[in-house]
Amino acid sequence: MNASIKDIAQALNLSKATVSWILSDQGETKGFSQATIKRVKEYADSVNYRPNLLARSLSLGTSNTIGLIIPFIGDTFYAQLVQAIEQEAVRNKYVLMVCSSEGDGEKEFELIKILRSKQVDGIIIAPTKISRKGINLLMKDSLPFVLIDRYYPNLPVNYVIVNNCQCCYDLVSHLIKKGSRKIALLTTDVHLYVMKQRIEGYRKAVADAGLQSEIALEVFVDRSNYRTDIVDKLDCLFEEVPDIDGFFFSTHYLALEAIRYFVNRKIDYQNRFSMGCFHETIALDILAPDMSITLMPIQEMGTQAVQILLENIGNKDFTSRGVVVDNLLMP
Template sequence: MSVSIKDIANALNLSKATVSWILSGQGESKGFSEKTIKRVKEYAKSVNYRPNLVARSLSLGFSKTLGLVIPFLRDSYYAQMAYYIEKEAAKNGYSLIVCSSEGDGNKEYELIYTLIAKRVDGLIIAPTKTEVKGIKYLQKLDIPFVLVDRYYQNMETNYVIVDNFGSAYELVEALVNKGAKKIATLVTDAHLFVMKQRVEGYSAALREAGVKEDFALKVFVDRQNYRVDIDEKLDCLFREVPDVDGFFFTTHYLAMAAIRYMVKRGVDYHRFKMGVFHTMAGLDVLAPEMAATVFPIEELGAEAVDILLANIREGKDFVLQAKVLQNTFLPSIGDE
């Protein structure tokens, strides 16, 4: 049976208010003696007292809890992001509830609705783009939130992203400088604005280098079925452009899936000039020569939490913030 503040007050012959102030960390500011504060805290610990967080959030107006909605928790990139966001939240005295939308806009909305019902103080979201009603719902209720990794160019929100265009340009430029002329790009989630920016960076780098762009070298892969779809799309690519000599992977898991395909087909992938947008465990062993542009994941998480907490503190006086961070370019991931 759980112990309440009333139980502690009765046992120590103190008022409920006194016990409540001390256990909420306000004993000194309310003028209670060090002896009384110590007595209450030691007794609470001895009886394994656990505060009623729901009741506390109702009385104080905040829960010291943040919500995080990401597309794919099983993706190593988003798992790392969740780790750093949780770490930064904890540093500031906040707990984190992590949810995965699985790239489903309707599920994203339901998760946002549920997190609000749980009285989180604010949310960090890597949105799906296929459905914006969850974001509009947050704006309607004036609940603090930050978009991370992805954003909507036509909506005024807090967001933290990377320079997708510039990073893609730098990576493809490096492939051209290594001698590649027929560079295929593998793209998924093409509806996302950040992904369009990566493709635009790819195109701009080819243009600036005087390399003619070939639509046959743009390979669009279905995200929900990418392991199967990439095999069909690469079969088609190698039939249509057998002399392809380079690959720009717009995301890490497409690079891994492509290497898996080439191993199955007996293709020597080491002969290609390759670059990837971010990396993942295993790529450095399988293709150490591959170039990469790497997300500053820890900085992304810290910036998102800092902006959100500032928004929570300042309320209606807060000015929306947009942060664009720079990736780190690696000439070869084997040297990381």
């Protein structure tokens, strides 16, 4: 059995309060000497003391734990985002509890309830937007939370997103400047507001360049079976617009699946098309080294989300804050 605060206090002839304050890193603020702080901590380590985090959270009213809900834990973008958030959480002495909603609104709702029952101090979430039940629950309970990557523009809540419309406009405009005139859009999850913004950026760039808008060039892929659906959709695209000369992918996994299609159909994509993608993945560096990218600032997004959440946790009068960061165009 691990030693308790009472055991340590008796062994060192100190009060339980003194030991408790020192082991919760309040020794200096309470005025204890460095010698006493060192003596308590070294003895606690020697007897393998482990704090009762549940009891501590009940007594202090805080657990120093943040919940994080992302749609797809296996997605490279979200894996990088988890890492960025965890680094900032750890820097602030918080533990991160990561969950995946798998893009399911009901599962998202259940995960929010579970995290609340675990007494997390706040939640960072990339919402499915299929259901708002979970977000409504958080707002009703006044539990601090921050939306990241995705958001509801009409809700007065914390969020950290990128300027989806402008960065897509810049990327498509760059492809047009390179000479492309028939640029196909491959997109998915159009129920998400951020995807609508990416489509808007594409359309605006095409219109501002004076190019003819063709419905056939806008390809909407079913997210639930995108690996097979994209094949059928691209077959139709090349049949309707055989002289297509460019592609804009609204997300990285569509770019990868399109390249798989090109390879299987023996299409010389590297010399035939100018291509651009919203964000990148490592494989694109190898498969399409000339592809233009609008790169999401993942580290900044994660850092901002944690900082806003912690400020919200520590301030009952906190006013919700929205942060929009800029992507980096990598031509």
